Amino acid sequence: MRALKYFLIGILLFYIDTAIGLVIPMHIGNIDLIFVPHLTLMYILMMTVYRGFGVGILLAIFLGMITDVYFGSIYGVYLFGYILFLALMDQLFKIFYKDHTMMFVIILSCTILLEIYVAVIYGVLGFIQFSLIQFVLFRLLPTLLLNFILLIILYPLIIKFIKKTNNAIDMKRRQW
Secondary structure, eight states, X not given: OHHHHHHHHHHHHHHHHHHHHHHOOEEETTEEEOOOOOHHHHHHHXXXXXXXXXXXXXXXXXXXXXXXXXXXXXXTHHHHHXXXXXXXXXXXXXXXXTOHHXXXXXXXXXXXXXXXXXXXXXXXXXXXXXXXXXXXXXXXHHHHHHHHHHHHHHHHHHHHHHHHHOOHHHHHHHHO
């Protein structure tokens, strides 16, 4: 039953990502500021730290496929991106055990790296052409700001959800 809740929350966050992306494009004169929310990735990364690599990989595969089918022109970009950053998060949190400051930094770094990863793949394949300075100023920085705000909102909610779904069996298993 808990696993179903994890997937349902992931799907809900995917749709919130989509809604936020549609609602807040910003145009200032001829300049388009692009805000890209990554609630789904942030959720996957937090679940990897607090629920384990197995839960994270299942969420990454499922939500990565949904994201690729819904958004992508190339299937597998988000799927492999989610898995790549999930593995990075898992390795880094063997060093920084649940340190909240480092979690914020790593999650925000992974969202920026995902943006760069997707842009590079689409750029290499010729789907997009962009200037590095414009990409950084009009997409990367607004995306970082938006995801920082979303992470501040999402983090306490996910922590509360994780504490609520803990039970005695989980706690006994982790003590071994």
